[in-house]
Amino acid sequence: MNLTDVIQELVEERDLDRSTLASIIKEGMLAGYEKKYPELELRVDFDDSTGNLTVGVCKEVVSVVESEDVQISLRKARNINPDVVAGEKIWVPFEKGIGRVEVLKAKQIIAQRIREIEAQAVYNAFKDKEGLIVQGSLYKNERAGSLVKLQDVIAFLPKSLSVPGETLVPGYPIKALLKEVLAQPKGENQLILDRVSTTFLKKLFELEIPEVFEGLVEVKQIVRDPGYKSKVVVASHDVNIDPVGTCVGVGGARIKPILKELGGEKIDVITASSSQEEFVRNSLKPAEINRVEVMGRVARVWLNDDQRSLAIGKMGKNIALASELVGLDIELVESGGSAKNLVMDINEQE
Numbered sequence: 001m002n003l004t005d006v007i008q009e010l011v012e013e014r015d016l017d018r019s020t021l022a023s024i025i026k027e028g029m030l031a032g033y034e035k036k037y038p039e040l041e042l043r044v045d046f047d048d049s050t051g052n053l054t055v056g057v058c059k060e061v062v063s064v065v066e067s068e069d070v071q072i073s074l075r076k077a078r079n080i081n082p083d084v085v086a087g088e089k090i091w092v093p094f095e096k097g098i099g100r101v102e103v104l105k106a107k108q109i110i111a112q113r114i115r116e117i118e119a120q121a122v123y124n125a126f127k128d129k130e131g132l133i134v135q136g137s138l139y140k141n142e143r144a145g146s147l148v149k150l151q152d153v154i155a156f157l158p159k160s161l162s163v164p165g166e167t168l169v170p171g172y173p174i175k176a177l178l179k180e181v182l183a184q185p186k187g188e189n190q191l192i193l194d195r196v197s198t199t200f201l202k203k204l205f206e207l208e209i210p211e212v213f214e215g216l217v218e219v220k221q222i223v224r225d226p227g228y229k230s231k232v233v234v235a236s237h238d239v240n241i242d243p244v245g246t247c248v249g250v251g252g253a254r255i256k257p258i259l260k261e262l263g264g265e266k267i268d269v270i271t272a273s274s275s276q277e278e279f280v281r282n283s284l285k286p287a288e289i290n291r292v293e294v295m296g297r298v299a300r301v302w303l304n305d306d307q308r309s310l311a312i313g314k315m316g317k318n319i320a321l322a323s324e325l326v327g328l329d330i331e332l333v334e335s336g337g338s339a340k341n342l343v344m345d346i347n348e349q350e
Contacts (some may be wrong), residue, residue, distance in 0.1 A: 016117060023048045024113040025111035029053060032106030036098045040069060043091065057094040061086050119184050122153055126191055130181045133203045134193075138168050148174055148193060155191035163195050164227040166263040175261055177203060198222040201230055201267075204258045209247055217243045220272050223324045227265055228314065231283060231321050235272035244269045270325075280330065283322035290335050299328040302335045 026044045033042050035053055041058040059072040061084050072092060077084045084090055098106075126162040136150040145158040146168050157176055168174065176193035177200040184190070194200055202219050210233075210276040221233040234243040234267040247269045248255045255267060277292040280299045287310035303311060311332060312319045323330045 006219070016114070018048075020117065021114075022048060024110055024117075024195075025176075027113060028106040028108075028110035029055070031109045032098050033094075033104040035105050036102045037069075037096070040094075042094060055094040056091040058089050058091055061088050061090055116184070119190060122190050123181060123183050124148075126178065126181045128152070129178050131199070132178055133175050133200070133207055134178045135173060135175050138170050138172050138174050140170060141168060148176065150191065153191065155193050155194065156189035157193040161192075161194040161196050163263055163265065166227065175204070175207075176200065183306070184318065194219050196226040198230075199256075201232070201262075204261060205232070205247065208257050209254055211241060213247050215247050216241055221325065223321045225317050225321055227263070228317050229266040229268065229321060230262075231270060231285075231325050233270050233272050233325070249349045276326070277343050280322070280326050280328065283321065283325045284311045284330070287318075294328065297328055298331055300331045300333055302333045305334050308332060308334065 009014050026046050030042060030044045033044070043056050043058075045054050045056065047053070047054070057069075059070055059077075061074055061077040062071045063074055065073050065087055067114075072090065074084070074086050077090050077092075079260040080092060081090060102150045134150055134155070135157065136148045139147040139149040139154060141147075143159075145156055145160075145162065148155045148157055155176075155178070157174075161179065162168075176195050177197060178191060179194035179197070180192040182190045182192070201222055201224060205219050206213045209217070212219060216236065216238050218235050218237060219232060220235050222230060224230040232247070234247055236243040236246070246254070252259075255269070259267060261263065270285065273279045273282065276294045276299070280292045280294065280301065281289045284301065284303075287303060287307045289301055289307070289311075293300045293302075301311070310318070311322075313321075319330055319332070
């Protein structure tokens with residue numbers, strides 16, 4: 001059986017080590033033979049110089065042969081090894097073949113072992129990048145998610161981890177958080193991507209804004225409604241650096257690449273504050289707030305009537321994000337009037 005061409009083809013297509021492939025093929029073929037002849041002690045050898053695969057069987061050297069499958073006469077054995085004596089064991093060529101079922105078994109073993117080695121190579125190449133942003137190109141959209149090409153490896157971006165409403169075009173570049181690197185593929189997927197987490201957004205800030213990457217400006221907290229809006233709290237560790245201005249940039253130059261990557265998702269960049277009242281005020285951007293009063297777990301917020309819809313946001317999402325950010329229930333109060341029921345306010349926006 002000549003395997004030189006088969007091995008060379010696999011070396012070129014799969015970028016696998018030649019000696020490793022030879023070992024895998026031997027293992028697979030041995031499994032096929034052992035399935036057919038389970039009572040025999042067999043081995044498979046591969047001669048790389050000729051490409052020939054040979055099968056051997058171990059037999060006991062005896063004076064009188066009772067079972068040709070496991071025994072060989074002393075006379076025949078000495079044609080192979082002149083020094084052999086009765087009672088010893090000797091490897092001799094195995095002349096019998098295997099059938100279609102055993103060949104299929106061999107192919108399955110070989111394919112499985114190749115998949116395991118390829119999976120290990122992917123794991124080794126990407127494990128250190130887990131939790132970081134990777135960039136690739138969109139390969140294909142499927143019902144369950146999108147396939148993204150990273151170098152020569154296909155990663156999977158599930159629908160549940162994709163930004164709602166965004167259109168991903170095959171061939172276009174895309175960034176994502178490498179959420180998980182599996183030791184072995186789950187289904188067909190080994191690299192799992194994510195574009196909806198707050199971690200992804202934080203890593204985008206680190207990628208696009210040098211001061212954040214260097215630690216001069218710290219992203220302290222993020223709340224996010226993917227596809228709609230995120231609120232990002234930042235603080236400066238240098239009195240000469242304005243954290244919000246640094247992140248937004250002149251004319252929004254620094255924040256624009258992040259917004260473009262998120263498909264137009266709005267981002268409110270907020271300065272961290274030790275004052276609860278100030279923090280609540282900032283959290284309700286873009287609404288202009290007149291006064292804030294915090295009482296226990298409730299923050300009462302006074303604002304003009306024309307600012308109420310901005311504070312609440314579409315479907316109540318802005319005030320929900322603000323409440324999540326500050327960890328308080330926010331109650332809107334029209335300046336000069338009485339407290340409004342939040343649910344009523346949200347229903348009005350719907």
